[in-house]
Amino acid sequence: MAHSGSGSLVVAIFHAYSGPNAAFGPEAAAGCFPAEKLINAAGGVLGHKIVCDPTDSKGDPADAVPAANRLIASTSSLVGVLGGGSDTATAVVPLFAQANIPVFSTTGQASFDHSTSPYFWRILSPDPAQGGAMAAAAKKLGLTRVATVFGNDSSAQGSAPAAIAGVTKLHLHLVTNQTIAIGQLSYRSEVQKLASAKPQVIISEADPQTSATYLSELRQLGTIPDLITDPVSQEPGWRKAVIGAIGASNLNARDYAVVAYAPLTTLAYRTYTAALKTIGKQVSQPMQWNSDLYSVADYDSVVVMALAMDMAHSTSPKVYNTFIPKVTNPSAGAVVVHTYAAGKVALAKGKRIQYVGAAGAIIFDRWHNAGQGFAIERYKNGNWAVSSVLSSAEIKAAF
Amino acid sequence: MSAATQLYLATVSVYICVNVIASWALDIQFGVTGVLNFSFVVFQAAGAYTAAILSLGPSSSSGGFQRYVGGWRLPFPVPIIGAMVVGAVLAGVVGLVSLRRLRSDYQAMVMLVVSVIATIVAESQTGLVNGVAGISLVANPMVSLIHATRQTQIWIFVLFCVFCMALVGVVMYATVYSPFGRVLRAVRENDRAIEALGRNANRHRMQAFVIGGALAGLSGALLVEFIGAWAPNGWFYPETFVFFTAVIVGGRGSLTGVAVGAALVGVGVQQAVEYLPITLNPSVIASLEWIITGILTLVFLWTRPQGLLPERRRRFPTPWRSDAPELAERSAATKGDERG
Amino acid sequence: MGVLMSAIGFGIVTASILAVSSVGFTLQFSVTNVFNLSFGSVMTGTGFIAYALNTSGVSIWASMAIGALCGGVISVALNWLIFGRFIRHGISRFGMVIVTIATGLICDNTIQAFVGPTFYAYNAQPGKAFNLAGMLLTGQELIIIVIAAVMMTATHVGLKSTRLGAAMRGLSVNASLARACGVPTRRVVAVAWFASGVMAGIGSVALFLDTSTFAATTGSQFLIMVIAAAVLGGVGSAEGAVVGALVVGLATEITAAYWNPELKDVVAFVVLILVLLVRPQGMFSQLSSERTAVG
Structure with a gap:
């Protein structure tokens, strides 16, 4: 697949737009389109526009496989894929890898922790790390009577075992441990x-x-205890639904979101949100995604793809x-850049670069995973803000 | 032809074979014998899961990230045969419960309920077939069987699917147009007459149900060995309706008709809709597919209830019409006698 | 004891919502003999109409009432546009099941194309929780129970002691005889569809309040439960539907409290299948034989 001339380069957003995981698609789009806009505004990649x-993917393998094969067959200028969520990654990542297309996945599945596929890349931490960090957060917050409530879907079940194990490891009191069937009409019992287990x-x-x-x-039974949640609770759909159910003040007073540590005040993040504001045509209500970690990671993914192309001159x-790890991982004498435009200029001058993105530094290990540290964030004055950072010792104690 | 185009064509070919086999399976139950099997997709799913857990290694071998029963690493073609057996046995069990003297709409309801129960059990009993996440990493059997390029292996798998489809076609032809097939059709048209002749209509329904269950299991097995993964989202109860539409559009009871219907509805509509230039909100495409499927059903039931290629022997009135035309006429203003 | 009483309380709430919907389903069925699998779509449609009203400032109970009337109109329109025509076209009851399921799929996905695959919630407060003999119920839930009780009584009285009710019962027992006695079939059939749509509307708003969020498929998801309650009681019997709703509601909540919450729907469905094994016509129905549809 040689790419010459000035045709545009396609980055596919391969996620569920329908079915139970229908939020995955718009979420990734809110990362891709701002990157597309900024890269093209900086003159594109080697004279090509990104699209x-x-x-x-419809969120199930039986529909995703033909869709992926059709995408590969019908898009000769496909240069990268954002996708394969936890619902379809194991089925479709091998297909893209066979076609030599880099895939930046947001799946948390542990099966990719030691992925040997050269084309698989994951910026966000895997689910078990997330689960352990949630237990560590309970310890740090001084909350000892812990209940765990996880849905029976694949994403939640990825983090649940590590969270439960972490609670025990940290000598907290696990008062009850529930796996609930998702999408039920009531959970009263x-x-x-x-x-009645009275968790804190x-x-x-x-x-x-x-x-x-x-x-x-x-809430009908009395007050809601504190909540320790994960990046899912920063998704606008989740907040909208839960606020509808228990009210914003209740939620904001109780919710502690444990998310990958990315101070959302950096230049990279400000650049991202400024571009996000302007893409109302491609993504409806774009600013609802402004602190969604998956969107932010997908934004970084596209920027990394573009910088790697620049560095490879191909x-x-x-x-x-x-070249992907060569533009993200730290190296001697590398210039730290926070935007595509700055990276492009530095590369043109023949410098080595390290892209530190909107989601923070991205350091890929040999399995192409870039796990980060974790922070506890709270929602205040219309924004998510870091309330404390979990040290690596605090997280390690949970495993 | 590029490798990518070949892979796409291979995918479409496999899906056509799988859909044709599945639609024939439903046709022998619904088209030929007249059982409204609204749990049909469960039998396909059972076949897919069976093939997966028979061909995969023990669940601990994949790093423990998925949990399932079985994991016996059985060689090709044992998992496929196992899938057919499980499909047939499951159909036998469901048939025992639902193929009794129930009103036909109660029967449809029981089938629907069976479909929902199966989904809840598969999703909640995570140790069974790995819950909502489903089973993945099922290897294509041709990969270990034949030393060739990946592309050749895939085309050999396509040939295998075509072979299965042809085999099923021959068996179906022999069954449907045999004296046994005529008995099944008689059960559909007038089960009381059949019983007056000393035959047990329910036993014949059960036979058709079990044959259909085995073939549905086969279709699921082929699908899972090709795509490598299988999850509850792919077999939620409305999926059954796609096969019903395929049978209705093609022509109930007509083997060639149903094959054409399966290719058109099960694969054609979906692939065609995906090429529509809707880029900003792909969720509309998914809705559109269902809307088109629903409208196709209504249009065919209204204008051409016998389907594109109707059943050959038509000595009975069209199955879609009421048994007695004068009764139907009367029903415009009034309704039939309570005893029917 | 505490667990049992609260489970019973929850079961009664579920049963109230189910009862309104199941009686709507079964009433229309007893008159027209159409096994209407698009009933869930009517529920979803009215739920969204009520949502539009509610978000533009109308109180939730007024939205429920207006939504219910719209539900009646939608239901009559579906019969006029699709079902009645197919019946007069001479379709078998067998085919009619497929017609209603196709209609339901078309409606659900049309709604989905407009509202998208996301969740919605009414703007309504559940109110303070009351402790009634160990049953914890919110003000909202109490209102739902009262509405259900009033609807059930009204339906019962209406069927038993009005001319229209007599006409409906007449149609459901023997249509040709009813017609010969001068019952205006078409009009009674239209009333049945309207009443069924109204009850679908009330049931859906109550349901969506209860689940606190809803999407384009919530109504159809609930439909299986509604039909299970109706079939359990014996389709066509309003009293049967109420009993069926109570059995399903209590069975699910008690299962969730004492056994496995993930399997509570399964238990309700297994009860349904067991009842049908013993009494193929359901618990209360006299209508065990095949009849022709009326449009």
């Missing part, structure tokens, strides 16, 4: 059991509808793929 192209804090991950129903029924996916 984001959404494809619906589960809620009753939880309330609930460590939880579930989809918006499930969380909203569960928490609204919990838009061929097979060629630039090997």
Whole structure:
């Protein structure tokens, strides 16, 4: 797949736009389109424009496989893929890898922790790390009576075992441990059991509808304890549903989101949000995604792809793929850059660069995973703000 | 032809084979024998899961990230045969419960409920088939069987699917147009007459149900060995309706008709809709597919209830019409006698 | 005891919502003999109409009432546009099941194309929780129970002691005889569809309040439960539907409290299948045989 001339380069957004995980698609689009806009405004990559192209994976392998094969067959200028969420990654990542297309996945599945596929890249931490960090957060917050409530979907079940194990490891008291069937019409009996166990804090991950129903029924029984949640709770759909159920003040007073540590005040982040504001045509209500970590990671992914192409002097996916860690990982004498434009200029001057993105530094290990540290964030005055950072010793103690 | 185009064509070919086999399976139950099997997709799913857990190694071998029963690493083609057996046995069990003297709409309801129960059990009993996440990393059997390029292996798998489809076609032809097939059709048209002749209509329904279950299992097995993964989102109860539409559009009881219907509805509509230039909100495409499927059903039931290529022997009135035309006419203003 | 009482309380809430919807489903079925699998779409449609009203400032109970009337109109329109025509076209009841399921799919996905695959919530407060003999119920839930009780009583009285009710019962027992006695079939059928749509509307707003969030598929998801309650009682019997709703509501909540919450729906469905094994016509129905549809 040689790419010459001035045709545009396609980055596919391969996520669910329909079905239970339908938020995945718009979420990734909110990362891709700002990157597309900024890269093209800086003159594009080696004279080519970047184009984001959404494809619906429908969130299940049987639909995703033909969709992925069609995408690969019908898009000769495909240079990269954002996608394969936890619902489809194991089925489609090998297909893109076979076609030599780099895939930046947001799946948290542990099966990719030691992925040997050269084309697989993951910026966000895997689910078990997330689960352990949530337990560590309970310890740090001094909350000892812990309940865990996880949905039975793949994403929540990725973090649940590590969270439960972490609670025990940290000598906290696990008062109850619930796995709830997602999408049920009521959880009253589960809620009753939880309330009678009297937890100080609930460590939880579930989809918006499930969380909203569960928490609204919990509120009927009295007050809601503190909540330790994960990046899912920063998704606008989740907040919208839960606020509808228990009210914004209740949620903001209780919710501690444990997310990858990315101080959302950096130049890279400000650049991202400024571009996000202007893409109302491609993404409806774009600013709802402004602190969504998956969107932010997808933004960084596209910028990294573009910088790697610049450094490789090639838009061929097979060629630039090997340059990906060379523009992200720290190296002697590398100039730290926070935007595509700055990186392009530095590369043109023959310098080595390290892109530190909107989601923070990205340091890929030999399995192409870039796990970060974690922070506890709270929602204040219309924004998420870091309230404390979990040290690596605090997180290690949970494993 | 580029490798990518070849892979796409291979994918479409496999999906056509799988859909044709599945639609024939539904046709023998619904088209030929007249059982409204609204849990059909469960049998396909059971076949897919069975093939997966028979061909995968133990669940601990994949790093423990997925949990399932079985994991016996059985060689090709044992997982496929196992899938057919499980499909047939499951159909037998469901048939025992639902193929009794129930009103046909109660029967449809029971089938629907069975489909929902199966989904809840698969999702909540995570140790069974790995819950909502589903099973993945199922290897294509041709990879270990044949030393060739990946591309050749895939085309050999396509040939294998075509072979299976042809085999099923021959068996279906022999069954549907045999005296046994005529009995099944008679059950569909008038089960009381069949019983007056001393035959047990329910036993014949059960036979058709079990044959259909085995073939549905086969279709699931082929699908999972090709795509490598299988999850509850792919077999939620409305999926059954796609196969119903395929049978109705093609022509109930007509083997060639149903094959054409399966290719058109099960694969054609979906692939065609995806090429529509809707880029900003792909969720509309998914809705559109269902809307088109629903409209196709209504249009065919209204204008051409016998389907594109109707069943050959038509000595009975069109199955879609009421048994007695004068009764239907009367029903415009009034309704039939309570005893039917 | 505490667990049992609260489970019973929750079961009664679920049963109230189910009862309104199931009676709507079964009433229309008893008159027209159409097994209407698009009933869930009517629920979703009215739920969204009520949402539009509610978000523009109308109180939730007024939105429920207006939504319910719209539900009645939608239901009549579906019969006029699709079902009635297919019946007069001479389709078998067998085919009619497929017609209603296709209609339901078309409606659900049309709604989904407009509202998108996201979740919505009404702007309504559940109110303070009351402790009634160990059952914890919110003000909102109490209102839902009262509405259900009033609806059930009204339906019962309406069917038993009005001319229209007599006409409906007549149609459901023997249509040709009813017609011969001068029952205006078309009009009674239209009333049945309207009443069923109204109950779908009330049931859906109550349901969506109860689940606190809803999407384009919530109504159809709930439909299986509604039909289970109706079939359990014996389709066509309003009293049966109420009993069926109570059995389903209590079975699910008690399962969730004492056994496995993930399997609570499964238990309700298994109860349904067991009842049908013993009594193929359901608990209360006299209508066990095949009848022709009426449009």
